[in-house]
Amino acid sequence: MEQPLVSIIVPIYNAEDYIGRCVDSILKQEYQNLEILLIDDGSSDGTAQLLDEYEKKDARIRVIHQENAGVSASRNRGLELAQGTYVQFADSDDWLTPDSTKLLVRPAVEKNCDLVIGDFYRVNGKRLSQKGDIDADHVMDRREFASYMIENPADYYYGVLWNKLFRRSIIEEHQIRMDEEIDWCEDFLFNLEYIRYAEVIFAIQVPVYYYKKRKDSLVSQGASISNTVKMKSSVFDYYNAFYRDVYEEDYAEVKQKVRMFLISTAMDGLVMPTVVPGSAKLGEERLKLAGQSIDGTRGILADMYYFRKLLEYHLGLGAMLKKITLDEALLLLLFENICQFESRKEIAELTGINVQKATRALARLKREKLVNVETDEEGALTIEVLEKANEYLDEINHAAEECRSACLKGFSEKEAEDTGTLMRKLNENVRAKLTQVSYPGNPEADDMAKSEAKMWGKAARRT
Numbered sequence: 379m380e381q382p383l384v385s386i387i388v389p390i391y392n393a394e395d396y397i398g399r400c401v402d403s404i405l406k407q408e409y410q411n412l413e414i415l416l417i418d419d420g421s422s423d424g425t426a427q428l429l430d431e432y433e434k435k436d437a438r439i440r441v442i443h444q445e446n447a448g449v450s451a452s453r454n455r456g457l458e459l460a461q462g463t464y465v466q467f468a469d470s471d472d473w474l475t476p477d478s479t480k481l482l483v484r485p486a487v488e489k490n491c492d493l494v495i496g497d498f499y500r501v502n503g504k505r506l507s508q509k510g511d512i513d514a515d516h517v518m519d520r521r522e523f524a525s526y527m528i529e530n531p532a533d534y535y536y537g538v539l540w541n542k543l544f545r546r547s548i549i550e551e552h553q554i555r556m557d558e559e560i561d562w563c564e565d566f567l568f569n570l571e572y573i574r575y576a577e578v579i580f581a582i583q584v585p586v587y588y589y590k591k592r593k594d595s596l597v598s599q600g601a602s603i604s605n606t607v608k609m610k611s612s613v614f615d616y617y618n619a620f621y622r623d624v625y626e627e628d629y630a631e632v633k634q635k636v637r638m639f640l641i642s643t644a645m646d647g648l649v650m651p652t653v654v655p656g657s658a659k660l661g662e663e664r665l666k667l668a669g670q671s672i673d674g675t676r677g678i679l680a681d682m683y684y685f686r687k688l689l690e691y692h693l694g695l696g697a698m699l700k701k702i703t704l705d706e707a708l709l710l711l712l713f714e715n716i717c718q719f720e721s722r723k724e725i726a727e728l729t730g731i732n733v734q735k736a737t738r739a740l741a742r743l744k745r746e747k748l749v750n751v752e753t754d755e756e757g758a759l760t761i762e763v764l765e766k767a768n769e770y771l772d773e774i775n776h777a778a779e780e781c782r783s784a785c786l787k788g789f790s791e792k793e794a795e796d797t798g799t800l801m802r803k804l805n806e807n808v809r810a811k812l813t814q815v816s817y818p819g820n821p822e823a824d825d826m827a828k829s830e831a832k833m834w835g836k837a838a839r840r841t
Contacts, residue, residue, distance in 0.1 A: 380487050381411040382463035384479055385546065387456030388416050389449050393470040394423040401432055401439075403473035403588075409480040414439045415456045420446030450556035450564050453539075457549060465546050467539040471590050475499075478586040482543035485580040489517050492576035494543040495535070496586035509589075511535045512581035523579045524624045528635050531617070534589070537566040541587050548575050563613045570620045634724065705731050705739040706748075707774050710763065713749060714771060719759045743767075 386404055390397055404414055416429050416439060429441045442455060453467065464486060468474060475481075482494045497510030511533055512526050527536045535541065548554070554571050556564050573579075621636045622629050702710075708729045719725050726736035743749045748767040752760045763771070786794045 381409065382483070382487065383411050383413055383461065384409065384464045384466055384483060384543075385413040385415060385456070385460035385462030386466045386468060386479070387453055387460065388414070388468045388470055389419055389452030389456070390416060390421065390425060390429070390470040391419040391446070391449075391452075392421045392423045392425060394421075394425045394428060396471050397425060397428060400468060400470050400473050401429075403476070404468065405436060405438075406476055407474065407479045408477050409483060412438050412479065413460065413462050415459055416441045417452040417456050418443045419448070419452045420444060448558065450558045450560075454555045454558065457555065460546060462546055465544045465549065467542075468587075469540060472540065473588045473590075475586050475588070479543075481582055481584055481586055485517075485582065486543055486545070489578065489580055491517065491578045491580045492545045492548055493523075493573065493579045494582065495579070496541050496582045497584060498535075498541045498587040498589050499585045501588050501590045508585050509535060510581075510583055510585075513583060514581060515583075516580075518579045518581070520573050520576055520579065521624055523573065523576075524621065525632075528621065528632055531566075536569065537563070538589075539565045539568065540589070542569070544572060545576075548572065551575075567613065567616055570616060574620065574623060634720075634727070702770060703739060703742075705729075705735050706743055707770070707777075709736065709739050709743060710748065710767060710770055711774050711778065713761045713763050714775075717761050717763075719761070721757050722759065725759070 388400060388404075393400075401414075401416070404412065414436075416432070418426050418429055418441060420443075426443060433439045433441045440459070442459065444452070444455060457465070464483065466479060466482065478496075482496060485491050486494050495512070497508055500507045500509050511530060512523075512535075514522075514526075518526075530536070549572065552571070552575055554568060554575075556568055558564075560567075618636055621632055625632055708731065709725065712725065712729055716728075719728075722737050722740065723733050725740065726733040729736060731739070740749075740751065744751050746766075748764055748770065750762040750764055752762075754760075786797065789797065
């Protein structure tokens with residue numbers, strides 16, 4: 379097999395205790411034609427000295443010392459210096475399988491791929507679990523790859539950099555870089571931008587990386603609320619634009635799934651900065667939530683996922699008190715804000731429940747005379763919350779309020795007020811994006827957009 383040069387970029391900050399494992403795993407790669415760029419982001423422990431020692435021992439290693447600028451700036455510095463045909467990334471507290479680069483390069487060369495993605499191991503103490511998502515054994519174009527990604531966009535598999543091999547000429551031709559202004563989903567945005575130009579993509583179902591969940595992860599120091607809003611808006615806009623570009627005139631086919639990605643954070647009562655994204659400094663990227671360390675907020679990820687889990691926990695407690703299920707509580711919370719739906723599938727997608735469970739929960743709510751359901755000839759539903767449901771909604775809204783209070787713990791009264799104001803503005807902005815969409819030449823899709831505008835107008839008047 380041909381062995382083109384591969385540049386492996388590692389951003390590093392205060393990693394004295396574990397950087398050796400990472401670098402050693404790179405040096406022990408079965409694939410030998412490597413350029414190893416170790417970017418020391420202003421470490422204040424013994425990391426710099428360790429890296430300098432490695433540089434003396436192996437000519438493939440180049441150490442770059444810089445003032446602390448953050449993980450995105452460190453990766454960008456590596457991209458500026460890289461000379462390889464392909465680019466691979468690693469994080470300082472993780473490590474590569476011995477055959478990682480070889481496995482990624484082989485399909486890149488043999489199938490002329492622009493992007494190769496592999497499975498990975500998630501390491502939790504002494505436990506190891508393999509993670510992956512795509513089981514296709516053929517080359518894909520960007521549209522097919524995007525069809526897989528849209529089903530689970532928040533998965534690390536798609537969001538991170540370290541389980542992928544990139545063609546450097548594409549990165550340079552289009553000047554693709556990490557956005558140094560944000561530190562939430564910056565790697566996911568990089569991947570989305572790259573995929574716009576990747577014509578041939580291949581997935582291997584073999585782990586190429588050990589992703590370590592470290593017990594002593596640092597607690598994030600947080601970013602400003604205004605920066606949080608900016609970061610979220612950037613990700614939402616870009617994600618939507620990405621699927622418009624990929625699907626072009628067929629965008630209406632996937633619009634509903636794209637919309638779920640946005641609406642899950644646009645609904646009043648469900649939008650909260652449960653964890654304020656960490657600062658851009660390496661070593662400060664990790665969050666501690668619910669007693670568990672989360673290694674990095676990547677993709678659309680932790681703040682949405684964990685807020686939902688927290689909300690489900692509080693709703694579950696309330697549901698048990700009132701003898702209704704969690705699924706039914708979620709549906710009632712939804713129906714209190716939105717009453718018109720295209721189908722039961724839309725209800726399922728909005729609540730994160732599968733269609734069968736959502737259908738059963740809706741049937742029971744109707745049977746118990748908590749809601750009234752009207753269905754037109756095309757299967758669209760209008761849901762009316764009946765008076766009997768008020769006692770349940772009181773408990774459900776109390777649970778939701780407890781969830782919000784937990785998220786705002788430690789906030790001053792002014793900070794809590796400012797957060798609510800900014801989140802409402804974010805809701806309005808996302809609604810505007812969703813309801814001002816038009817589809818020239820596609821009357822059916824345009825009518826759907828207008829219906830959505832009416833739906834959001836009704837929801838807005840109730841908030």
